[in-house]
Amino acid sequence: MSAPAIDPVRTPAPAAATGKAAxxxxxxxxxxxTALGWSDRPGVAWGxxxxxxxxxxxxxxxxxxxxxxxxxxxxxxxxxxxxLPHDSTLQNFKVAGERGIWDYFTNSLVIAGGxxxxxxxxSVLAAYALARHxxxxxxxILTLFMLTMMLPxxxxxxxxxxxxxxxxxxxxxxxxxxxxxxxxxxxWGFSVMLLTEFMKDIPTEIEEAARLDGVGEFxxxxxxxxxxCKPALGVAGVLGFVMIWDQYLLPxxxxxxxxxxxxxxxxxxxxxxxxxxxxxxxxxxxxxxxPSLIVYLLLQRSLVTGIAAGATKG
Amino acid sequence: MTATVTPPVARRARVLxxxxxxxxxxxxxxxxxxxxxxxxxxxxGVWLSFFEVRPFLGDKWVGLDNYTRVLTDHRFQDAxxxxxxxxxxxxxxxxxxxxxxxxLLEGQARSLKIMRTAVFLPxxxxxAVVGEMWRLLYYPTSDGLINHGLGFLGLGPTPFLDNPxxxxxxxxxxxxxxxxxxxxxxxxxxxxxxxxxxYEAAAMDGVSLWQRLRYVTLPAIRPALGIVLTLAxxxxxxxxxxxxxxxxxxPAGSTEVWMTRAYTLGFTRNDIGGASAASVVLLCVTxxxxxxxxxxxxxxxxx
Numbered sequence: 001m002s003a004p005a006i007d008p009v010r011t012p013a014p015a016a017a018t019g020k021a022a023x024x025x026x027x028x029x030x031x032x033x034t035a036l037g038w039s040d041r042p043g044v045a046w047g048x049x050x051x052x053x054x055x056x057x058x059x060x061x062x063x064x065x066x067x068x069x070x071x072x073x074x075x076x077x078x079x080x081x082x083x084l085p086h087d088s089t090l091q092n093f094k095v096a097g098e099r100g101i102w103d104y105f106t107n108s109l110v111i112a113g114g115x116x117x118x119x120x121x122x123s124v125l126a127a128y129a130l131a132r133h134x135x136x137x138x139x140x141i142l143t144l145f146m147l148t149m150m151l152p153x154x155x156x157x158x159x160x161x162x163x164x165x166x167x168x169x170x171x172x173x174x175x176x177x178x179x180x181x182x183x184x185x186x187x188w189g190f191s192v193m194l195l196t197e198f199m200k201d202i203p204t205e206i207e208e209a210a211r212l213d214g215v216g217e218f219x220x221x222x223x224x225x226x227x228x229c230k231p232a233l234g235v236a237g238v239l240g241f242v243m244i245w246d247q248y249l250l251p252x253x254x255x256x257x258x259x260x261x262x263x264x265x266x267x268x269x270x271x272x273x274x275x276x277x278x279x280x281x282x283x284x285x286x287x288x289x290x291p292s293l294i295v296y297l298l299l300q301r302s303l304v305t306g307i308a309a310g311a312t313k314g
Numbered sequence: 315m316t317a318t319v320t321p322p323v324a325r326r327a328r329v330l331x332x333x334x335x336x337x338x339x340x341x342x343x344x345x346x347x348x349x350x351x352x353x354x355x356x357x358x359g360v361w362l363s364f365f366e367v368r369p370f371l372g373d374k375w376v377g378l379d380n381y382t383r384v385l386t387d388h389r390f391q392d393a394x395x396x397x398x399x400x401x402x403x404x405x406x407x408x409x410x411x412x413x414x415x416x417x418l419l420e421g422q423a424r425s426l427k428i429m430r431t432a433v434f435l436p437x438x439x440x441x442a443v444v445g446e447m448w449r450l451l452y453y454p455t456s457d458g459l460i461n462h463g464l465g466f467l468g469l470g471p472t473p474f475l476d477n478p479x480x481x482x483x484x485x486x487x488x489x490x491x492x493x494x495x496x497x498x499x500x501x502x503x504x505x506x507x508x509x510x511x512x513y514e515a516a517a518m519d520g521v522s523l524w525q526r527l528r529y530v531t532l533p534a535i536r537p538a539l540g541i542v543l544t545l546a547x548x549x550x551x552x553x554x555x556x557x558x559x560x561x562x563x564x565p566a567g568s569t570e571v572w573m574t575r576a577y578t579l580g581f582t583r584n585d586i587g588g589a590s591a592a593s594v595v596l597l598c599v600t601x602x603x604x605x606x607x608x609x610x611x612x613x614x615x616x617x
Contacts, residue, residue: 034420035505035531036523037513052418053429060495061432064439066459067447122344129340141341144348150604151352154552154573155597158580158589159359160351167350187348217336246440248555253581264442268559271446278450285443296438300431303438307499 067289070282092283095276101284103259104266110178111251111262112291115185115244116237122186123236124229127195128221132207142196149189153250160184161253176256184254185244191236198232199225234302238295242303245292263288356597359590367586380591389567390592393575396482400557400571401550404489409542411490412497419498420505430502434495441492445559448488449475478568481561485569489556493549497542504538505531544607551600572596 039045071092129135130142153160164174164184174180202225210224226233251262258269267288270281296303363380365373384390419430436444451459454473461471474484508531516526554573557563563570563578572592580589 033422033510034417035508035513035527036417036420037517037526038421040423049418056415056418056433057429060491061435063447063451064435066451070450122347125340126344129337133337133340135334135337141345144353145344148348148352150548150600151356151597152552154554155593155600156352156355156359157573157577158586158593159355159362161581162358162586163351163355168354183347184351187344187352192344221340242438246442246555248440248442248559249577264440267442267446271449281446282450285446288443289439292438292440293435296435300434304499307496307503 064289067282067285070279071286073279092277092279093287095280096270096283096287099270099273099276099280100259101263101266101270101287104261104263105287107178107251107260108245108262108264108288109291111181112241112244114178114182116240118182118186119188119191119240119244120233120236123188123191123195124221124226124233126192127199128225130192130196131199132225145187145189145192147189148187153184153247153253157249157253160250164254175254176260177254180254181247181251181262184250185247188240188243190243191240194236194239195229195232198229202228231302231305234299235305238299238303239307241295242292359593359597362586363590363594365587367590373587376587380587381595384588384591384595389570390572390575392567393570393572396568396570397551397553397572400482400486400489400553400569401547403486404493404553405543405546405550407486407490408493408497408546409539411494412542413501413539415494415498416501416505420502430498434499436492436494437496439492441555442559444488444492445556448484448491449560452484475561476565478566481565481569485557485560488560489553492556493546497546500538500542501535504535508534544603547607548600548603551596551603 038049072089073092126145130138161175164180166172167174174183206228207220207224210220215224245264247262248264251260251265255261255265258266261269263284267281267284270276270284273280362373364375364377366376366379367373415433419426419433452474453459453461454476455461455471458471460474464470464472472480474480512530512534513526516530521529552573553571554577557569557571557574558577561569563574573596576589576592576596579585579592
């Protein structure tokens with residue numbers, strides 16, 4: 001990855017500003033590139049921008065440094081947080097480990113991995129049908145999938161917890177199992193929409209050629225369409241992961257006892273443990289933070305594309 | 315003769331039916347999951363909202379009693395106020411801050427891209443983690459980080475989360491912090507689409523910076539702002555995790571929002587009927603809001 005940074009502004013050039021216009025813009029940099037007309041040369045505006053950037057960085061990124069430093073500080077309490085650890089130690093992580101943080105973390109990983117795989121598989125299948133087939137009731141199905149986005153766990157929490165305790169027809173009790181969190185996350189309208197829109201743009205000629213070669217539907221999806229969908233899968237994957245990792249209420253209501261909690265929910269247990277200091281809670285927070293951080297840094301460009309796409313589709 | 319004609323017809327019919335069935339095979343997993351874990355609970359919630367739910371005794375039909383009870387309960391009435399205040403405040407605040415961030419961080423320089431990456435961190439962080447972080451930032455004594463900063467300004471330590479007068483505002487600030495970078499990205503995408511020649515033309519006409527923002531930039535990014543506001547409003551209505559993690563609805567119910575109240579009712583007090591009624595009310599408001607917004611957006615597109 002050449003430029004590991006959020007970049008929705010990569011192609012700002014409007015159709016008119018090509019050739020000579022673009023050339024001249026490069027000669028006099030920045031003047032009309034931004035809404036505020038920031039200057040690239042040292043001066044009052046330049047200094048002001050740097051100052052404001054520093055403040056923004058302080059407000060939005062610096063708090064992460066405090067949790068990092070607190071996590072590595074001995075006897076960290078809320079009252080002695082700073083940006084740099086006083087005397088670094090791994091003690092907090094050890095205590096957090098004794099309180100079972102790694103078990104919670106494993107729960108989280110199992111749930112996140114399973115839910116993401118299920119979500120992607122379900123979305124790819126549904127999107128393939130919606131984008132590549134015409135059938136009766138298509139508009140209705142599309143609306144149903146969109147409705148799933150409007151039924152967040154918060155709103156259906158109470159009846160959902162009853163359903164999880166006794167799934168109709170099969171009569172299974174999913175509470176206390178990873179499935180109780182994974183299955184409700186399977187149908188996510190957003191990734192269905194995203195993949196449908198993307199698949200519609202794949203030229204049909206490719207499929208027709210494959211069909212002449214006698215390729216069946218499932219092989220078509222697996223070997224022809226899916227490889228072409230990689231960018232969209234990246235987007236759906238990152239956004240799906242962030243959404244799944246952010247779940248709080250669902251793991252809470254799907255659990256039978258605290259050992260079933262995910263790491264994000266378990267933070268509240270650490271906090272209410274009287275023998276445990278803030279440093280240990282922060283160590284837990286760092287552990288809960290790392291996976292989303294890794295996914296974000298690996299795939300941030302997809303994330304931004306996805307946010308922009310989601311915003312325009314709504 | 316007939317024997318030679320029938321087989322192709324039969325085969326075509328079979329192929330047709332196979333073709334008709336195929337999409338449903340692909341749709342089945344998604345529809346099944348949505349049905350069992352989304353629509354069934356929704357239906358069940360609506361159903362239960364008309365009952366007094368009594369485990370082991372059987373449910374008792376009470377009609378709209380749950381609704382009247384919920385809507386006349388003063389703690390729920392307070393919760394409506396808090397939800398609206400929090401939802402509106404965090405939406406508008408996050409848009410304003412997101413807009414300012416976008417204006418500040420617009421541009422091609424590599425350093426700006428790194429800045430955007432850093433500023434975006436709160437969005438990918440799980441809400442529960444953000445909550446724990448801010449609990450410590452808000453630490454009530456004078457050596458808590460924010461209070462320490464206030465100390466430099468000569469202001470006394472404020473117990474942000476423990477004071478009923480400040481707790482809701484403190485929650486709002488955290489939400490704005492969490493949501494603003496998300497809005498920044500959408501608004502940045504909007505800003506990127508502004509025709510640069512308009513800026514040049516404006517400069518030729520000698521307009522001030524403020525006029526340029528007001529008459530060129532803002533109209534151009536209005537669609538982006540509309541989307542951001544809608545998403546934020548819908549999100550604001552069902553706010554739960556932030557409040558639950560940060561204050562749990564306290565102190566003295568001063569940050570109780572609609573969903574934390576429903577949660578308490580349903581899971582701690584076991585009043586499933588009442589909690590369902592509360593959820594249905596929220597669902598209706600969310601749907602109404604979504605439909606209204608879509609209506610206006612479609613009309614806007616046509617215009």
